[in-house]
Amino acid sequence: MHKNDLKLSGEYNKIFIEQAPTAIAMLDRDMRYIAVSQRWISDYKMEGKEIIGRSHYDIFPEIGEDWKINHQKCLNGAIDICEEAPFKRADGTIQWIYWDVRPWYISEDKIGGLLMHTGDITIQKEKERERARMIEILDKTNEVARIGTWEVNLIKNEVYWSKMVCEIHEVPDDYKPSLESAINFYKQGESRDTIQRVMQEIMATGEPFDIEVEIVTAKGASIWVRAIGNGEFVDGKCVGLFGVFQDINERKLSEHALSKANAELRAIFNSKTVAIITTNDKGIINSFNYGAENLLGYSASEIIGKKAPGIYTVKEEVEKFMLDMSLKYGQDPRHFDPLKELAEKNEFDVREWTYIKKDGTRLTVQVTLSAIKNEEGELIGFLNVASDITERKQAEVELLRKNQLLNFAERLTMIGNWQWNTITNDVIWSSNLYEIFNVEENTRLTYDTYFSFVHPEDKDMVTDHVQYSLKEKKFPDLLHRIKLMDGTVKNIQLLAEIITNDAGEVIELVGTCQDVTEQRMAEIKFRGLLESAPDAMVIVNEAGKIHMINKQAEKLFGYSAKELAGEPVEILIPEDYKGKHSEHRSDFFANPKTRDMGEGKDLYGINRKGELIPIQISLSPLKTEEGVLVSAAIRDITSQKLAERRILKAKEELEIFSKKLVSKNAKLADFTHITSHNLRAPVSNLNSLLGFYKLAESEEERVDLFEKFETVINHLTLTLNTLVEALNIKKDNTEETLEDIEFNSVMVKTQEILSGEIMGTGAEIKSDFTNFPQIAYNKIYLESIFLNLVGNALKYRSADRVPKIFVSSGIENGKKFLKVSDNGQGINLKRHGHKLFGLNKVFHRHPDAKGIGLFLTKMQVEAHGGSISAESEVDVGTTFKINFN
Amino acid sequence: MNSTLNVCIVDDDDIYQFTMVKTLRSLKLTDSIMVFSDGEEALDFMLDNLHNDKELPDVIFLDIDMPIMDGFQFMEEYVRIKPKLGKKITIYMVSSSVDPVDIDRAKKISEITDYIVKPITHDQLTGIIRELDSSGAL
Incomplete structure (x- = not known):
C-alpha cells in the first residue's frame, strides 16, 4: 500500500473508530492509544481525559499481569475473545465486559498494534442475574407453596407431571401417568365429576379451569388440591393442555378450621352462657350480648350507655381488684387505672367475680378482662367475657366436701x-x-x-x-x-x-x-377361740359355702381346712339328708337364732372316707362384716350313741327284772297279808280262849270254850290247807304238767259237779268255744278255774232272777281269753275291787263265802303267766275275764 | 263300879266277839256292849241313831279285815257322817295285822285314837275304859 494511502487510511480508521457506536480502541505495538470511540470514553468514564498517545496500562492501572500476557499473545498474532468477564475497576466497582482483542496488520505479516472491541454488559448481566434469582425464588416458592406444573399432549396422548405434582400425588418422580390414571386420582364423587366436566369443557370450548377438589394420593391420603388448566389450540383444535397444580390441603384445612372457629366464636357470642360486655375507653357500655342479658337479667337496651362497673358488680370486689392490680404493678392505688395498665402491658385479668342480677340474686362468674385496641394500637375500649360458674363452683364446693368426707x-x-x-x-x-x-x-x-x-x-x-x-x-x-x-x-x-x-x-x-391390724387381731383371736372350742366348728355363709373350720372339724371329717374352704357344706352331709338342707339353711338365715339342728332327729355327717358319723349340731348366727354367717358346733356322738344303746338295753332288762320283782313283791305282800290276818287272828283267838279256859270255873263253861277251840282250829286248818295248795300251784307250774285241753270237756265236767245247784236253781248255762276251742294248760287248774267261776256265778245269784251263765273263749287283739258272765248280785268293785282276789275276802253275807275260790283262781291263772279281771255292776251281773299268756 | 259307857265291837270273827264281850263283862268295865259283824252293819246302826246319844257308842273297837265293809271303808263313811253326830265317839282300830302298811294307814286317820294289835290285853282294855270314863266325868 501507499504511504499516503496508508496515512489516509489510518486517518479514516481513526475517524471510523472514533465514531463507531461501540467501544473500540486502537493501540500501537506499545499499547499506546491511537484512537478510541466515543462509546469507549463513555463506557470507561474517561470524558475529558487526554488518552491518545497514552499507554493503555497507564489509563487502566488495575489491569493485571494475566491480561497483559494475553495482550502480548495478541501482538504476536492471537485473537482473544471473551464473552463476559468481570473487570474489577480501580475504584472497586465491578464492570462486566465482553471483549474482542485482535492485532491489526500494517502489512500482511507486520502487526501494527491491537484493536480492542469491548462492551459493557454490566446492566444485562445484572438483569440476567436478577432473572435467575427470580426463577430461583419462583422455584422455591413453588416448592414452598407446593405448586407444580403439568402438561398433556393430546396428539401423543402423553402426560407430563413436574416433580412437585408427583410429590403431591405421592408417587415417585419418574412416575408416568396417563390421562385416565391421572383423573383416577381425583376422589370419587364430586371431585372426580368436577375434573371430568372441566376437562371435557376445555377440550371442547377452550374454557380454562381453576378448581379446588380432593384427590386420593397413591398412599391413600385424602388431600385438597387446586388445579388450573389452559388449552393449547392449533387450527381451532385442542392439541394439548397445560396448567398448574397446587397442594392446598393445609389452607383448606385451616380454612375449615377458621370457619369452624368463626362459627364457634359466633356461637359463643350468641350463646346463652357466655356474657360478653364491651365498653369504650371511658368505661361506657357499648355492647351487651344475649349471654349477658341471660346471665344478668338486664336487657341490652337497659344497660347500653351506662357506665361500668357498678351496676352488676360488688363494690368490695371492685376495690379488691383495684388493690390487687396496683400491688401487682407496684403502683399507688389512689392514682391508678388498672384497665389502662392492662391495655398498656397487653395483658388480661382472669378472676372470679360475684355478679348481681337484676332481681338481686348473686352468681359466681369467671371474668376475663382485656383491652380492645384499634389497628393503630390505640385503646378504644375494654372487653369483659364472663361465664356463669355457679354450678362449677357448687360442684367444686361439693367436691371439696366429698373429699373431706372421704378423708x-x-x-x-x-x-x-x-x-x-x-x-x-x-x-x-x-x-x-x-x-x-x-x-x-x-x-x-x-x-x-x-x-x-x-x-x-x-x-x-x-x-x-x-x-x-x-x-x-x-x-x-x-x-x-x-x-x-x-x-x-x-x-x-x-x-x-x-x-x-x-x-x-x-x-x-x-x-x-x-x-387391718385390729381386724387381724380380732381374726386371730377369733381363730384362737375357734381352735380352742371342744367341738368341731364349721362356719358357713349364706350361700352355703364353707368359710372356715377348726382343727377338730378337720379331724372329724378328715379334710384339711384348705380343702373345704369355699366348698358347699353339703359335702359333709350324707346323700339322704342333703335334699332339704338348703331349704333349712334359708329358713335359718331368714330367722337367725341359736338353736339345735334337726331337733328330735338323728343326724349324721359324712367324712372323707364316706363313713357316716352320728352327730349333734348346734347352730348360731355370727354377724360379721361379710354378712351373717352360721357357726355350726358339731359333736361326734358315736360314743354317746353306743352308751345310749347300752343304757336302753340295760333299762329294758331292768324293767323286765323290776316287773318280776314287782310281781314277787305282790306275792310277798299277799303272804304278809295272809300271815297278818289269816294266821295271826286265829292264833290270837286261841290265846284268848286259852286264857278263859284256864280261868273257867265250871265244867260247862269249859265244854263251851272247847267248842270254840274246835271252830278256831278248823278254820286255821282250812287256811293252812289253802296256803299249802297255793304254794303247790307255784311249785307245779312246769312244762310237763301242760296238756292240750278242750274247753268244752272241762265245761261238761264242771256242769256235772255242779248239777245239784244247777237243778236246784234252774240256772241256764250256755257256752261257746268255737273261736278258741282248746288250750295247753294244767288240767287240774283249768277244772278248778271253771268250777270256781261257774260256782261263784251260781252261789251269788240274784234272788230275783233265774241265773243265766255264759261261758265263752276267744281271741281278741291276738290275746286268748276265757269269759264267764252271769246275771247275779254283782260286786261293788269301787269298794271291793282291791281285795276281790284276796285270801278269805268275802263280799257277801253268804253263809258259804270263805274268800278262798277267787284267791286260788288268781294263783292258778298267774302261775301260767295269765291275768284275771272282773267287770261288775251291783244287781246286774258280773263278768270274769281270764287273759291267757 | 261299872262304867256307863256304850262300848261297840265291830269284828266278823265270832271267837274274837266272844272273848271281847266275856273280858269286858268279867272285868266289870261296862254292861252296855254292842257287837257288829262288819262295818256296814255298824254304819247302818249309827245312821239310824244319829241324834240318839243314848244309843250311840262312846267307844268303838274296829277290826280292819271284814267282809262287805272293812275297817278302813267304815272310817271313810264315818268321816262323812261325823259332823251330823251329836256325840264324840272314840275309835280304836284293833287288828291281828302287824303289817306296817296297815298301821301307817290307820295312824294317818285323825279320827282313830290308836292302833291296837290283837290280842288286846286286859290291862289295855281297862286303861282305855277308865280313861274315857274319867274324861267323860269331867
Whole structure:
C-alpha cells in the first residue's frame, strides 16, 4: 500500500473508530492509544481525559499481569475473545465486559498494534442475574407453596407431571401417568365429576379451569388440591393442555378450621352462657350480648350507655381488684387505672367475680378482662367475657366436701388411697395414708418409701406380688405387715387397679391401703377361740359355702381346712339328708337364732372316707362384716350313741327284772297279808280262849270254850290247807304238767259237779268255744278255774232272777281269753275291787263265802303267766275275764 | 263300879266277839256292849241313831279285815257322817295285822285314837275304859 494511502487510511480508521457506536480502541505495538470511540470514553468514564498517545496500562492501572500476557499473545498474532468477564475497576466497582482483542496488520505479516472491541454488559448481566434469582425464588416458592406444573399432549396422548405434582400425588418422580390414571386420582364423587366436566369443557370450548377438589394420593391420603388448566389450540383444535397444580390441603384445612372457629366464636357470642360486655375507653357500655342479658337479667337496651362497673358488680370486689392490680404493678392505688395498665402491658385479668342480677340474686362468674385496641394500637375500649360458674363452683364446693368426707371415712376405716406412676415412680398418698405409715405429710414419695416400711419378713412376698402384678396386669388383694419407724408393726391390706396405656403397658397403679391390724387381731383371736372350742366348728355363709373350720372339724371329717374352704357344706352331709338342707339353711338365715339342728332327729355327717358319723349340731348366727354367717358346733356322738344303746338295753332288762320283782313283791305282800290276818287272828283267838279256859270255873263253861277251840282250829286248818295248795300251784307250774285241753270237756265236767245247784236253781248255762276251742294248760287248774267261776256265778245269784251263765273263749287283739258272765248280785268293785282276789275276802253275807275260790283262781291263772279281771255292776251281773299268756 | 259307857265291837270273827264281850263283862268295865259283824252293819246302826246319844257308842273297837265293809271303808263313811253326830265317839282300830302298811294307814286317820294289835290285853282294855270314863266325868 501507499504511504499516503496508508496515512489516509489510518486517518479514516481513526475517524471510523472514533465514531463507531461501540467501544473500540486502537493501540500501537506499545499499547499506546491511537484512537478510541466515543462509546469507549463513555463506557470507561474517561470524558475529558487526554488518552491518545497514552499507554493503555497507564489509563487502566488495575489491569493485571494475566491480561497483559494475553495482550502480548495478541501482538504476536492471537485473537482473544471473551464473552463476559468481570473487570474489577480501580475504584472497586465491578464492570462486566465482553471483549474482542485482535492485532491489526500494517502489512500482511507486520502487526501494527491491537484493536480492542469491548462492551459493557454490566446492566444485562445484572438483569440476567436478577432473572435467575427470580426463577430461583419462583422455584422455591413453588416448592414452598407446593405448586407444580403439568402438561398433556393430546396428539401423543402423553402426560407430563413436574416433580412437585408427583410429590403431591405421592408417587415417585419418574412416575408416568396417563390421562385416565391421572383423573383416577381425583376422589370419587364430586371431585372426580368436577375434573371430568372441566376437562371435557376445555377440550371442547377452550374454557380454562381453576378448581379446588380432593384427590386420593397413591398412599391413600385424602388431600385438597387446586388445579388450573389452559388449552393449547392449533387450527381451532385442542392439541394439548397445560396448567398448574397446587397442594392446598393445609389452607383448606385451616380454612375449615377458621370457619369452624368463626362459627364457634359466633356461637359463643350468641350463646346463652357466655356474657360478653364491651365498653369504650371511658368505661361506657357499648355492647351487651344475649349471654349477658341471660346471665344478668338486664336487657341490652337497659344497660347500653351506662357506665361500668357498678351496676352488676360488688363494690368490695371492685376495690379488691383495684388493690390487687396496683400491688401487682407496684403502683399507688389512689392514682391508678388498672384497665389502662392492662391495655398498656397487653395483658388480661382472669378472676372470679360475684355478679348481681337484676332481681338481686348473686352468681359466681369467671371474668376475663382485656383491652380492645384499634389497628393503630390505640385503646378504644375494654372487653369483659364472663361465664356463669355457679354450678362449677357448687360442684367444686361439693367436691371439696366429698373429699373431706372421704378423708373422714378414710380416717374412720383406717383406709388410705394411693397412686403409683410406674413410669416416673412418683407416688401419691392420701393424707390418711401418711398417718397409717406415720410419715410426715408432704414427704416426697416413691415406691421405695413404701417398700422401706414393708416388714423384713414380708419383703420377698411383696416383691413377688408386685412383680406378678406388673407382669399379669392384675393385682390380687395383698395382706402384709409393715414396720413403722418407731417399731410398731401393722397389718395392712392393699387393693389395687392396674392402669395401662393403649399399648397395654402398665403406666399406673391406683388403690387403697387399709390398716387391718385390729381386724387381724380380732381374726386371730377369733381363730384362737375357734381352735380352742371342744367341738368341731364349721362356719358357713349364706350361700352355703364353707368359710372356715377348726382343727377338730378337720379331724372329724378328715379334710384339711384348705380343702373345704369355699366348698358347699353339703359335702359333709350324707346323700339322704342333703335334699332339704338348703331349704333349712334359708329358713335359718331368714330367722337367725341359736338353736339345735334337726331337733328330735338323728343326724349324721359324712367324712372323707364316706363313713357316716352320728352327730349333734348346734347352730348360731355370727354377724360379721361379710354378712351373717352360721357357726355350726358339731359333736361326734358315736360314743354317746353306743352308751345310749347300752343304757336302753340295760333299762329294758331292768324293767323286765323290776316287773318280776314287782310281781314277787305282790306275792310277798299277799303272804304278809295272809300271815297278818289269816294266821295271826286265829292264833290270837286261841290265846284268848286259852286264857278263859284256864280261868273257867265250871265244867260247862269249859265244854263251851272247847267248842270254840274246835271252830278256831278248823278254820286255821282250812287256811293252812289253802296256803299249802297255793304254794303247790307255784311249785307245779312246769312244762310237763301242760296238756292240750278242750274247753268244752272241762265245761261238761264242771256242769256235772255242779248239777245239784244247777237243778236246784234252774240256772241256764250256755257256752261257746268255737273261736278258741282248746288250750295247753294244767288240767287240774283249768277244772278248778271253771268250777270256781261257774260256782261263784251260781252261789251269788240274784234272788230275783233265774241265773243265766255264759261261758265263752276267744281271741281278741291276738290275746286268748276265757269269759264267764252271769246275771247275779254283782260286786261293788269301787269298794271291793282291791281285795276281790284276796285270801278269805268275802263280799257277801253268804253263809258259804270263805274268800278262798277267787284267791286260788288268781294263783292258778298267774302261775301260767295269765291275768284275771272282773267287770261288775251291783244287781246286774258280773263278768270274769281270764287273759291267757 | 261299872262304867256307863256304850262300848261297840265291830269284828266278823265270832271267837274274837266272844272273848271281847266275856273280858269286858268279867272285868266289870261296862254292861252296855254292842257287837257288829262288819262295818256296814255298824254304819247302818249309827245312821239310824244319829241324834240318839243314848244309843250311840262312846267307844268303838274296829277290826280292819271284814267282809262287805272293812275297817278302813267304815272310817271313810264315818268321816262323812261325823259332823251330823251329836256325840264324840272314840275309835280304836284293833287288828291281828302287824303289817306296817296297815298301821301307817290307820295312824294317818285323825279320827282313830290308836292302833291296837290283837290280842288286846286286859290291862289295855281297862286303861282305855277308865280313861274315857274319867274324861267323860269331867
